[in-house]
Amino acid sequence: MEGEVIKDQPEWRQGDIRFMKRALELAERAAGRTSPNPMVGAVIVKEGRVIGEGWHHRAGEPHAEIEALRSATEDVRDATVYVSLEPCCHFGRTPPCTKALIDAGITRVFYATSDEDPRTKGEGHKELEAAGLEVVRGPLEEEARHLNRAFFHFMTAKRPYVIAKYAMSLDGRIATHTGNSHWITGLESRAETHRLRDNCDALLVGAGTAIADDPELVVSLEEHDGRQPLRVVLDSTGRVPLKAKLFDASLPGKTVLATTSAMDVYHRSELVSKGVEVWEIAPTENGEISLIPLLERLTQHDVLSLMVEGGAITLGSFFAEHLINEVWAFVGAKLIGGSGAPGPIGSTGIARLEQSPPLDVYETERLESDVLIKAKVV
Numbered sequence: 001m002e003g004e005v006i007k008d009q010p011e012w013r014q015g016d017i018r019f020m021k022r023a024l025e026l027a028e029r030a031a032g033r034t035s036p037n038p039m040v041g042a043v044i045v046k047e048g049r050v051i052g053e054g055w056h057h058r059a060g061e062p063h064a065e066i067e068a069l070r071s072a073t074e075d076v077r078d079a080t081v082y083v084s085l086e087p088c089c090h091f092g093r094t095p096p097c098t099k100a101l102i103d104a105g106i107t108r109v110f111y112a113t114s115d116e117d118p119r120t121k122g123e124g125h126k127e128l129e130a131a132g133l134e135v136v137r138g139p140l141e142e143e144a145r146h147l148n149r150a151f152f153h154f155m156t157a158k159r160p161y162v163i164a165k166y167a168m169s170l171d172g173r174i175a176t177h178t179g180n181s182h183w184i185t186g187l188e189s190r191a192e193t194h195r196l197r198d199n200c201d202a203l204l205v206g207a208g209t210a211i212a213d214d215p216e217l218v219v220s221l222e223e224h225d226g227r228q229p230l231r232v233v234l235d236s237t238g239r240v241p242l243k244a245k246l247f248d249a250s251l252p253g254k255t256v257l258a259t260t261s262a263m264d265v266y267h268r269s270e271l272v273s274k275g276v277e278v279w280e281i282a283p284t285e286n287g288e289i290s291l292i293p294l295l296e297r298l299t300q301h302d303v304l305s306l307m308v309e310g311g312a313i314t315l316g317s318f319f320a321e322h323l324i325n326e327v328w329a330f331v332g333a334k335l336i337g338g339s340g341a342p343g344p345i346g347s348t349g350i351a352r353l354e355q356s357p358p359l360d361v362y363e364t365e366r367l368e369s370d371v372l373i374k375a376k377v378v
Helices: 014-028 064-071 097-104 123-130 141-147 149-157 187-198 207-212 265-273 291-300 312-320
Strands: 041-046 049-055 080-083 108-111 134-137 161-169 202-206 230-234 255-259 277-280 305-308 326-332 359-367 370-377
Touching (some): 014 080, 014 141, 049 064, 064 080, 064 097, 141 149, 149 161, 187 359, 187 370, 207 230, 207 312, 230 291
Parallel strands (some): 108 134, 161 305, 202 230, 255 277
Antiparallel strands (some): 041 049, 359 370
């Protein structure tokens, strides 16, 4: 990018890293709230002191830079701004941040990584530089891209970032041969599942899981703002009973049932009367719901991140179509055994080990006697 200053991590001053880390921490406060926008945090520094900070709370509300400027405790002229994403330079639901920074008299801007929105990518940098500001990309670019990985995927692939989540035993089973699965993992793992759900835009299960487990698919946390991810059920023929918890009209948030023309009219009308939104999706050759059209429909509803919670058949379908971007595997300290006990990912699977998608295990966490493993498909 012409005129762009890029530094390697060892050259960064500790202050630059500290202030950008703070910007990333602020950005993450809005996890699950900003779609279709990215999470962004900003810190204003003058003479080594933080004089203002802010983050983007929700789409349509002021961006991080504006929040930081408004919170400033003193004159921001000649100050430096650290922002976790390249400042926008276009008019959308809110005015451009570049103009606000220029008008405020900011003299230097550090941004962790470039925006993937074509309206801003590189253009925000150029506009600030043309106005005479010193503009530097970095530090902590890798961390910034990881934080907004769902947004970047959404902008480039034009569909949601798919996270496969499951709980399994140490020998890789998600249930016994009789179908019993409550509970493979402990209370802390289940609490962490609610925290992870809270960071996603939508949660999805197949008809089998909806029938066997009868989940509510809600976020239940002690301190919570009430926002609920969109609930999505895949049911091509209308197998899930109308009395299922997912269809309870008293549940907070919204439930979508994705189906095909094979669902009978009565079942559909009863679901609609319960407040369920029914989406008819084109079927595959074997009558199942086509996943790509489903993801495209979710894209139209600003779903950047989708957590697929099972079961094995549904996860297998996403795996077979190479649609899984990340895996969150909870491993419980149990052994189940038995050739009839299912694993987490169904379908035919791969024929040779070299066909396995490469994974980057970026985090492991001990949760009482369980272990949570997070890995990205690379």
